[in-house]
Amino acid sequence: MSVSVRVPAQLRTLTGGEAHVAVEGATVGAVLKALDVAHPGFADRIFDTDGTLRRFVNVFLADEDVRFLDGLDTPVADGQTLSIVPAVAGG
């Protein structure tokens, strides 16, 4: 599955300034791991040491928070968009 990942400004130093990156993977977790392989440093920034998403990182698949889906195990479909968004916003 090829997924387009929207990268927030804070992480674009890892993608050479690119806001959108295409990577392969069958689940949200696999896509994020593939992102780290393509652009080393992502995993360190968005995952805690235990492999879960950091408290202040939100991930959306087709604009839905993956915590309302199956989290990192959520299957992804070809052509979907995955967004990484800082959680500290709003209110």
Added chain:
Amino acid sequence: MDFVTGLRCRECARTYPAAALHVCDYCFGPLEVAYDYEALRASVTRAEIESGPQTIWRYASLLPVSDPHPIDLGAGCTPLVRADRLAAELGLGELWIKNDTANPTGSFKDRVVSVALTKARQLGFKVAACASTGNLANAVAAHAARAGMVSVVFIPRDLEVAKIVTTAVYGGHVVAVEGTYDDVNRLCAELTSEHPTWAFVNVNVRTYYAEGSKTLAFEVAEQLGWQAPDHVIVPVASGSQLTKVAKGFTELHAVGLLDEEPHVRVSGAQAAGCSPVATAFAEGTDAIRPVKPHTVAKSLAIGNPADGWYALQTVRSSGGAFESVTDEEILDGIRLLARTEGIFAETAGGVTIATLAKLAAQGVVRRDERVVAYVTGHGLKTVEALVSSVGPSVTIAPTMEAFHRAVDIDVDVIGGAR
């Protein structure tokens, strides 16, 4: 001059310059304004504050921006009202209402927006934007109009009519989004990356914005004769306001404006239809699970609260509690406050009062405490919530006969109407 030394990540303590940054580039933790407390302690005095303007800007030294001409509609210095009749109904002793409905656009958001946009203008921004459940939209649109800035506010499409009208009237851009507040917030968080020249008050300048809520604590302490209360009840949406109220009291002592170290119990109020933080408190967990909101209290309908975790820690460490209340209890809370104290609150205020009543009944809020309940938005903004339960006592023809036939008001001269 201001006393800001920079920004610091609350999670990993990395430091940043005082720019338009809201999250740590490394761990995504929230950035907080760092102050030179030693210099503040040597400089700031009660007398200087007391001789300042009747607005939040009397506390300018303790705010993250210094400007001789801030973007100001007169936010702050709202009444702190002794609420004896409400206290009697709830079995409490010394109860006060911080009536923040009395702000220029009718909610506490004028405080945070005045701070945020003053800083944004100083940083060179010409566009003021936000994601809002309504009150913030009002405040951003109004302050931007006053400053001659362009405003772009994003709201959920299903907001109360009054909140839409009282935003659009200022002539800025109002973008109604088909979705919940959390959808709007996600959209704005993403737009911030694409529009770095826009100041989203609660995204890229949120670090400064949030500090404005400290004035809710500063004013209460000053109004109580430079003393902190024993217990405060604060409504919780993102959780930012609650954490900053607590910080405000602590900071006043840190800079020498309070003689005694405050021990303020902080309790949080949520609507049952959107209570992710109250639920985590009740379950004794640190994990705040996001929810899909369904509540009459739309201004508190944030299912994925940015500062929920900090609000939870603040409440726990202060010895306070969280409670949540149903829509029916919220409307009862609005009527109770109106009936006993003559203050008309919006639904979020109903959440605060209903939660206060619940915590008082549980013995969590005690009779021997000096209690302050924060009522942060005006009832006229959410009249829709009440139209089915409040109206004329009777409708009559314009004749004496009709009046006497229909109305029998028994007035006890000493006690008033019954």
